[in-house]
Amino acid sequence: MKLKTHILLSSLFYFSIFCNAQIQKNGIDTEEKGIVVADFLKMSGNWFIAYRDGIAQTQADDEKGLVNEHKSAFVLKRSYFTLKKDLNETFSVRYTMDLTVDRDGPDAGNIETRLKYLYVKAKPNFNSTVFTGNWLEVGMVHTPWLDYEQKINTYRVQDNMFIERNKIFNSADFGVTFGGNIGPKMDEKFLKEINGAMPGKYASYVIGIYNGAGYSGEEKNNNKVISGRLSVRPFANTLPELHLSGYFNIGKGNNEEAPDFNQVLGFITYTGKQLTLTAQTHKGVGDFRASYLYEGTNKPIKNNGYSFFGEYKIKKSPLAIWGRYDSFHLKTDDFRGTKRYIGGVSYTVNKYLRLILNAEHNDKALNENNIYELNLEVSF
Incomplete structure (x- = not known):
């Protein structure tokens, strides 16, 4: 294992030498990127490519749970391709494809495509000094939490955020999302x-109302989730660097019997500018897929946890x-x-490219394993 770690460190070092590094703000830029095509629409992409040594990665929308199968391979962890178009000063549209590797059936190993976002967005002007920057998404939309957290913890390339990693919910769903500010907008330079x-x-x-099945799930009941x-x-x-946040889900898990999901x-x-620290705590009942159930029943299992992150x-x-x-x-x-x-080091090549070397130790009910990765994040 020491040899593998040495190889990954060497790769990071030599890659950084041969890249023309544009030293600027660490991390992939948070400002919106994109290529304007023929003055008509904006195209952007985000790719997560890695060498991974350890158990297979699972996602919140995977049917399977954690599979303790050791693999050592170059992998495509995720790839997003987005098109955006402003229709006028009020309305715009977004289309995002999510490309990942099919791991099941006769097509295992092929790249499969599904939709992540497909919505119409409106920015109405309510002429209010209290509620400002209002916006509304309708379709396959952002849910209220993960988009916010991933702007703070920018290491989604390593794996999901805490709440999605534990399969409580994921980042998009069919529904309606409404948001905005209370009071004025923060200074543009700070943002x-x-x-x-x-x-x-x-x-x-x-705030929003959703089917509750997630963007890759089929709706299996008539209940909705409010978040x-x-x-x-x-x-x-x-x-101004200090934020306090609260979040809630109220609804039912996505099966025919509709167990509680709160x-x-x-x-x-x-x-x-240099230091980021976060702490979160979670307490709930059930999950969005209705998979956390007592065996042989439709009674949801209580769950709780906490997470800390620093950069x-x-x-x-x-x-x-x-x-x-x-x-x-x-x-x-x-x-x-x-x-x-989980921990690691990142190297920002330029505003489009970032290398992340990381290690992870998992301990699940006395079943331990380690994961080592060298990730390349491409964002344009």
Whole structure:
């Protein structure tokens, strides 16, 4: 294993030498990218390519659970392709394809395509000084939480965020999402140079109603899930880097019997120019796929957990170090539940390319494993 780690470190070093590194803000730029095609629409993409040594990666929308099958291979972890078009000053549309590797059946190994986002977006002008920056998405839309968190923890290339990693819900669904700010918009310079996750100076909110099956699931009942997020900046004029957030789900899991799916989440984060810190806690009943059920019943299992993340961007350098710790428990687990220790180093080549070398140690009910990766993130 030491040899493999040495090879990954060497690869990172030599790749950085031969790349023409444009040293700027660490991490893939958070400002919106894209290529304007014939003055008609904007095209953008995001690719996660990796060398992975460890158990197979699973997603929140996978039918299978964790498979303890060791693999060592170059993999396409995810690939997104997006088209956007402004129809007029109020309305726009978005189309995002999600490309991943088919792992089941006779087509295993082929690249399969499915939709991630497909919506009409409106930015109505309510002429209000209290509710500003209002927007509405209709179709296959963002749900209120993960898009926000992934603007703060930018290491989705390594794996899902804590709540999605534990298959509570995923990032998109069929439905309607409405959001905006309470009070004025935050200073543009801060949003661009520090962090743009929360555009409101004092508070931002998102609320919506959804099928509840996720963007890759078939609706199996007539119930809907209501979700919402409120984020506040308590010291907007003196410590704008500090955010406090709350999130909830109220609804039913996606099977014919519709078991309860309720959740609350608390989140605190500091988003500085060099240092980012987050802490979150979760408590709920069931999950969006109705898979956390007591055996032989339709009774949902209570679950809870917490997660910590930190990143330090080395000043005047393209390097950053980061780490994360997750703890998640089902009421049926032993006292250890699932614990994950994740950490690594990233190297920003330029605003489009980033290399991430990381390791992960999993401990699930006394079943331990390790994962080692060298990731290439492409964002244009």
